[in-house]
Amino acid sequence: MSFWNLRTTIGRKWLMIKLRSINASSDSNEVFKFKSVCYETPISPSKALMTNLSFTLKKGENLLVSGYSGSGKSAFLRIITRLWKTKSGTLTLGFLDNDVLVIPQKPYFPTGNLTLRQQIIFPKLIDDRNVSDKEMLEFITDLHLDTKFRSGWEGLLIMYAADFILILVNLIFVKPIGNWINTLEKSEGWFRYKHCTIRDNAESAAMYDASKFEKKECMRLIDKIMIQNVWLGCWELVQQSGTLRRVHEFLEFADNNWKEVADYEAEMDQSVKFCSDDNEVFKFDSVCYETPISPSKVLMTNLNFILKKGENLLVSGYSGSGKSAFLRIISRLWKIKSGILTIGISNHEILVIPQKPYFPTGNLTLRQQIIFPKLIDDRNVSDKEMLEFITDLHLDTVLKKCCGLNTPVDFEWHERFTPAELQQMSFMRVLYHQPKLVLMDDVSSCCSASVEQRLYELLDGLGISYISAGNRVSLRAFHHKELKLHGDGTYEVVDLRDDPLV
Template sequence: MAPEPGGALKEQRDKKRPRLDLLFLQRFLRIQAILFPCWSSQNSLMFLTLLCVALLEQIVIYQVGVIPSQYFGVLGHRDLEGFKNLTLIAVILIITNSTLKSFDQFICNLIYVNWRKNLTEYFHRYYFGGKVYYTLNVLHKDLDNPDQRISQDVDRFCRQLSSMSSKLLIAPFTLAYYTYQCFTSTSWLGPVSIFGYFVVGTMVNKILMGPIIATLVHQEKLEGDFRFKHMQIRVNAESAAFYRAGRVEYLRTNQRLQNLLQTQRELMQKELWLYIGINTFDYLGSILSYVVIAIPVFSGVYSHIDATELSALVSKNAFVCIYLINCFSQLIDLSTTVSDVAGYTHRIGELQETLLELTQKEKDCAAEGESRWDLENVSGEPVVAVDTAFLLDRVSFSAPCCDQLLVQNLTLSVSQGNNLLIVGNTGTGKTSLLRVLAGLWENTRGNIQVLPCFGPHGILYLPQKPFFSDGTLREQVIYPLTEIYPDSGSVDDERILRFLQLTGLSSLLARTGGLDQKVEWNWYDVLSPGEMQRLSFTRLFYLQPRYAVLDEITSALTEEVESELYRACKQLGMTLISVGHRSSLEKFHDWMLKLCGGGKWELSRIKKK
């Protein structure tokens, strides 16, 4: 009998379900290599400092713990002077213990901040390298919510791990010391009983933690989906308002909330059994300590001492056994924190693996491109003229995850002074061709050579949807440059003002309060579509590339304004590669590439009227 499809799917999901397994250990160790790059790193030194403080804290805790047994002695013998001295010592030890515990927490908080900084900067370095951020958000659908993993999961991972680092760090030392003390008090029976109790508790808690980790990972995915829905409304609030879409988005957002809350309820139900196991282990442990101590008492080991000395001895031995059990209990109590850390480890580790894979893929593609296209052939003669921006040789491409070709066997050369207009019906691949030229999409067949210089003196792409980052008006104009040359500030101001006037945006200076005035608004909220396109042209004029690739960048402007802006591009010496529908664009171009659909295309020279 053939297996049911549902069973196969369930088995496949079970294999992918995050667990406390070897994969978790591998991912966790890879993250630790980022947090502790070498023994002399700041994080390593802070960790050693934390170890010293924690050890001192444990020494003081032991001294405080045996004080009750000493009180039994001085009170039993009615020793007033001894009582005063013991009380003074107890106060000093308690203040010292409180100070050390506070320093312990302070260092853990510093470690958390450093860990978050190092881990986030590590992911930023790969995330913003090349076009990885584009591939991860647009083309790579296997990894959900990369922004949440970087901004939230890293934060929670570092916070949870730092909160338990002190206990984990000191655990081997306290377990060894109190095991020895317990052995001297109760012989082998005490440590063996406590260790056996801990092993049973650990096995039970591991079984209970398994389903919690998988549910936590799923919950974080739904958290990201819910947050993304709100971000989607925030970015597109005006468009949604024009559609009167409040009711529809209310229902859809609430549906995501319900899915999230349902998963949270499932997580709470699974954590309930873990909490029952933890609390049962803690309270039974307190009884176990007295059972262990009772055995030598009732067996006559301490029959030769009086009641006062026996009380003091029982109090001291009880503290040792209880503290040893408490050390194990603390480790068991960390089960919920460990399950959280495990869940975040899988999400962060998966992100790291994907980023490294995409980064390596980009390097391989770049190396392959360099080996495929060499500017000089074996005879030393240039293969392509140095004034050529794009060279396509029998290039075919399709949309990602789609086998239907948009363009087939396209052969094209765009050199300086030969302006190209790309036209065609919607869906024929005009914008897709620009994505291929920009390296955002891969071509399925053929070879492409692109001028490697980007921005000023090279190629600049103006996408169909303008992009404005946070910052001042000056920063919007010079974007993606990050600073002005220090010796040419006044000249840059003059150029920026001239180009703002040329694009009809002089009034924007008054609205922003100047070129360098910080603004709190979102540029997309205060600028109209036409103003955004004008500001994009201001940026284009300032950067003044040799080649400008324009994707329907004048769709919100009149033909008159469009002509003025295109005429300015020609006067500044730019070669234009434009996507557009208006016939008025033809007079600014020399060639027309018409995409006909079904992979067909036509290239013709534009006849000047």
């Protein structure tokens, strides 16, 4: 069987199925008549749209089919127009196919460089009714569609006038609003990014005791956002309702856990004492400590050690042995499990330089980064002295990238500078603050040997005591004692002044 014969046979069978339940009526008074008709969706036969429809529409009557979405209004029209077949029952039609015109729910206008006349007579190929242009224009006028046919100087004038008005609106309203939205989005982005950096660098910020600094920066950013939003009034409050709800949840969490924080601080106060002994930097007396995350992992079981003033200590050991933990204990970020730690220097006289360099974001100047975590330069260090710090550390390229000491920059410090430059910039804070004791967690690991030597020479020149954590052999030359951590709770103290290799 050829393709055309096959197509004809299939078409005839479909037509027989289609017309099986549809009859033509000889009654000139009936438009259609449903008798016990049942029909369903072809896609989902299990979904019956009508089970037993018996209904007659007389000629001269008009019918409204209503119902909620999906109830079968369009399906009813598909049954009448014979797009769908009935499952059972009989549908009697009192009209021929060419007497019916269907306007679908989705307007359809074929493409292909057609004229308006061709679209009007669609789906006919030719105008067999010979409707004149005058009659066509009357149709258009009756439907108030004559605006589509304006031409000549009137249409051109209207077009240019509309363009001119749109340009004025853009200049007066749209452009300023666009600039405002751009500024607002940028401010909100900085605020969210600030929170992310604080979260990702929480320990480094805590070691610097930078809570006041970060609080001020966050409030500055949020004040900037609120000032930009002040004219929006209540609408902005609605927009920020989700944020306010999260803030409320956080405050509830803080209230519920405040007792736990207070208990933690109380336990720390019991195990840490401050001594006025001028000869001791700190003293460990049978100290045992462990990691807060994994209490089962004991880092130190019975530490007894005294560091005298004027002595510098090197803490060494393999990765994970507890070098950074030792500095966290001294800086009181972690509490000790048992024993007593006596510290002979107050907290504000100790500066910690964490292993991960931390430079807060937020359009800060190089001067602000140097005096960090202080909010203001209470030492009144002049620009000349600041430049001397930079020169001593050979960081003239950093000064150039920052466009001077007092120019706010909006770049990300960790992306703009190399790891070695970041470590040296962290060391500039030591030169500015000049504490009595500085705790340095592997702060010269990315620096060359000559730069490392220069850093420690500057510390010795200023008379600053220091405790360094690291495994570089070259570090031993700058310290008096070495505390070797074995990672199993044991340790070894070596007097480097007696070591012939140093």
